Amino acid sequence: xSKIYDxxxxxxxxxxxxxxxxxxxxxxxxxxxxxYWGGISLLCFLIQLITGILLMIYYKPxxxxxxxxxxxxxxxxxxxxxxxxxxxxxxxxxxxxxVHMFSVYFMKAYKKPREFGWWSGMxxxxxxxxxxxxxxxxxxxxxxxxxTKVGLAIPENIPVVGHAIANLMRGGLEVSEIxxxxxxxxxxxxxxxxxxxxxxxxxxxxxxxxxxxxESEEAVPVAQRKTIPFFPNFLLKDLAMWLFTLNVVAVxxxxxxxxxxxxxxxxxxxxxxxxxxxxxxxxxxxLKLIGRVITGTIGEAVGITIFTLGMVLWCLxxxxxxxxxxxxxxxxxxxxxxxxxxxxxxxxxxxxxxG
Amino acid sequence: MSKNPSNxxxxxxxxxxISRASFIKVTVGGMCLAYAAAIGYPVYRxxxxxxxxxxxxxxxxxxALPGADKLPLGGVLLFKFGPYPSMLIHxxxxxxxxxxxxxxxxxxxxxxxxxxxxxxxxxxxxxYDSHTGANVSGPPPKPLTKFNVKVATGTVTVTRA
Numbered sequence: 001x002s003k004i005y006d007x008x009x010x011x012x013x014x015x016x017x018x019x020x021x022x023x024x025x026x027x028x029x030x031x032x033x034x035x036y037w038g039g040i041s042l043l044c045f046l047i048q049l050i051t052g053i054l055l056m057i058y059y060k061p062x063x064x065x066x067x068x069x070x071x072x073x074x075x076x077x078x079x080x081x082x083x084x085x086x087x088x089x090x091x092x093x094x095x096x097x098x099v100h101m102f103s104v105y106f107m108k109a110y111k112k113p114r115e116f117g118w119w120s121g122m123x124x125x126x127x128x129x130x131x132x133x134x135x136x137x138x139x140x141x142x143x144x145x146x147x148t149k150v151g152l153a154i155p156e157n158i159p160v161v162g163h164a165i166a167n168l169m170r171g172g173l174e175v176s177e178i179x180x181x182x183x184x185x186x187x188x189x190x191x192x193x194x195x196x197x198x199x200x201x202x203x204x205x206x207x208x209x210x211x212x213x214x215e216s217e218e219a220v221p222v223a224q225r226k227t228i229p230f231f232p233n234f235l236l237k238d239l240a241m242w243l244f245t246l247n248v249v250a251v252x253x254x255x256x257x258x259x260x261x262x263x264x265x266x267x268x269x270x271x272x273x274x275x276x277x278x279x280x281x282x283x284x285x286x287l288k289l290i291g292r293v294i295t296g297t298i299g300e301a302v303g304i305t306i307f308t309l310g311m312v313l314w315c316l317x318x319x320x321x322x323x324x325x326x327x328x329x330x331x332x333x334x335x336x337x338x339x340x341x342x343x344x345x346x347x348x349x350x351x352x353x354x355g
Numbered sequence: 356m357s358k359n360p361s362n363x364x365x366x367x368x369x370x371x372x373i374s375r376a377s378f379i380k381v382t383v384g385g386m387c388l389a390y391a392a393a394i395g396y397p398v399y400r401x402x403x404x405x406x407x408x409x410x411x412x413x414x415x416x417x418x419a420l421p422g423a424d425k426l427p428l429g430g431v432l433l434f435k436f437g438p439y440p441s442m443l444i445h446x447x448x449x450x451x452x453x454x455x456x457x458x459x460x461x462x463x464x465x466x467x468x469x470x471x472x473x474x475x476x477x478x479x480x481x482x483y484d485s486h487t488g489a490n491v492s493g494p495p496p497k498p499l500t501k502f503n504v505k506v507a508t509g510t511v512t513v514t515r516a
Binding site for chain 1: 390393397398400401402403404405407
């Protein structure tokens with residue numbers, strides 16, 4: 001055993017890596033719990049990668065899409081479980097990404113020198129949402145067909161170039177099997193190719209700058225701050241969180257596998273109670289609410305403009321909230337974060353229980 | 356974990372540490388194995404699903420070929436026996452034979468040459484007797500699998516010999 005270790009160590013410098021991991025520290029304080037959510041997102045992404053490759057073995061984009069998902073769900077051994085794990089870990093992935101983003105925001109971990117961590121994270125979030133949007137169409141049942149039609153109406157509202165963009169995304173004037181083929185190319189090739197290098201960059205920055213500490217901890221004198229070694233202490237805790245997450249995915253996937261609705265019928269009416277996936281519910285509901293106040297396409301345009309502006313502001317927060325701990329700008333940034341979180345939660349709940 | 360410390364107060368702490376470490380090693384190792392199995396088994400079954408289906412198909416013992424009794428003298432009909440390509444030959448002497456068309460050498464699909472009255476494999480030049488299926492020339496190590504043929508009006512039934 002030690003001979004194998006020596007052989008590998010001489011060539012791969014394992015001891016050096018271990019020493020590095022032992023020397024690297026992770027801050028320990030009452031908000032340390034929030035450090036795990038990036039790791040949970042990473043695990044879910046890895047589950048997505050593996051279950052996605054497994055689904056690709058039987059999935060057929062294009063005109064056979066619905067029937068191939070039917071076969072995966074009902075004919076292939078454990079196909080329902082692989083599909084369910086893919087769907088559930090997508091949900092837990094986006095949930096943990098949101099928690100990660102808000103915890104980074106409220107810990108003000110976007111401040112110098114971590115701005116690029118924030119921006120790359122935002123880009124990863126947008127790609128994650130596009131993964132969700134493109135993946136949702138792939139089964140090509142009634143619900144996914146309708147949700148995609150509605151979703152593509154959003155780029156349709158962009159002034160001047162909106163129609164052209166929506167048509168290019170659809171590959172036609174209406175959602176069809178050509179759209180499924182395109183969305184599959186996005187979902188399984190283009191988005192992963194964009195996502196993986198960006199993820200590497202994001203992780204490199206986390207390693208380079210280390211964990212940010214919240215302002216309350218920054219007030220503590222350096223000598224009194226507590227830390228734990230990254231290896232093995234933090235890594236083991238991280239792995240324990242992974243194991244917990246894996247169990248949650250496994251239990252949810254086994255007990256609540258996703259339905260497959262009726263095959264999409266381009267001539268059929270939209271099914272009753274159609275609504276987007278939960279991670280788009282907030283924007284769906286907000287557009288609906290704004291549409292009630294300002295009717296017509298103008299309402300839609302106003303809604304989309306507000307969203308875009310909000311997203312831009314959210315991304316630019318490192319420029320506004322610069323290094324003045326406890327300052328007025330810092331407090332305003334926190335209030336803006338609470339406001340955004342509140343709007344997100346309230347509109348999502350409204351979408352489910354009122355809309 | 357074989358010793359109970361309360362029964363043996365003289366136990367040395369060092370020994371206890373070692374047994375605890377090895378206990379954790381075994382437990383963690385066992386858990387890892389259990390997880391690997393819990394994930395590996397469904398993934399194996401998922402990937403193996405079409406194989407399992409074809410294996411079930413290959414368990415068939417007979418295939419009915421409706422209308423095959425009209426096959427002319429010297430004619431050949433290609434059909435699937437379960438998942439495997441197979442051939443039915445109606446010889447000029449009015450005898451009927453059926454073979455599994457998978458070459459016993461490296462698995463290419465063989466073909467019947469009526470003018471030479473031979474079954475040949477294009478991949479490596481293997482040749483088989485078209486009446487018995489015996490390997491007569493080239494690399495094939497074994498004869499072709501022969502099926503039983505029953506001809507009735509309107510149908511030919513091929514059964515596993």
